[in-house]
Amino acid sequence: DQSRAWLPRPPRGRYRPEDPIARVYERDWWKWWATLQPQWRVESPGRSNRFLRETYPALSHDNWNPLRVPGQNGMLSVVAALYWWGLKNSAVGEREDKESWSEAVADVKWMVKGM
Template sequence: MDGVCEDAIATEKPGEAILGPATNDDQAQVVCPPDAKPWFMANFASVNRPALGKEYMCLLRAWCALESANGFEVGKGNKAKTSAPKPALLNTWIHAGRAGRVKKMPVVSDADTFAMEMWAWWASLQPEWRDVDAAGRREPEREVRDGDWGSALEVRGQNGMLSVVACLCWWGDVLGSRTTPNAHSWLRLVHDVTWVCEQLVVE
């Protein structure tokens, strides 16, 4: 698999915590691109969390590359209807104006419920040729097949992958122990979103 964070996509083993340790070395840091537009700068600052580990920072790096490849355009692509709704916490954040206006970041009150909402929504965003378990119980297949990525994943800017990254940031903030099933579910989704971002860049 080619990608900016290939080394971070690991195979999960039962009972083993594979979340990267929080570090402050140069490799763990992700810098906001200097040519980013204001909407991206504001939201990048809100989701830039090195404490969430190297896998999350790889996701952040992949998201930066995706938006940079599209010139940090705002509202590129069309909104698409999905079979599952966005998490309620995300809708509240969007309607409040996102990071540009919301000074206090959302807090996930029930990580297990949020995990179910996230996996159902993420699965609904995928093209038909992808095999993603809507319950998040297993690692998704990561093989590009014939067919496009669909309109839901073609949206860029504030209405695009930012929403997914922000949700993973909030979820990661309340994980606690890195050995719980919920933490492993979070990591599976971090890996998958990272991979999708990378594929959308090279498409």
């Protein structure tokens, strides 16, 4: 999948991944993001790989362990993937693509705030 091809590489300067097909990358990003979620996250009804953002669990470091990965393969990879996706959308994305990207940014922001 395209997002996995983008993510294992260390972000060096002006590196840009191969130009993905926006819809394929969007689908792959959401699937990948879903694999990083803690078990307590509730999937949004009828929306595969999307999650509700209502309340955080009781404060405990264990609740965030799946996302507590430092370094280039942790949250930095998530931010880099969103950045590349955003660049693609700003150049050729349709409204629906931009809405999905905005939703992804909001979900990542929500998770980071909770950590």
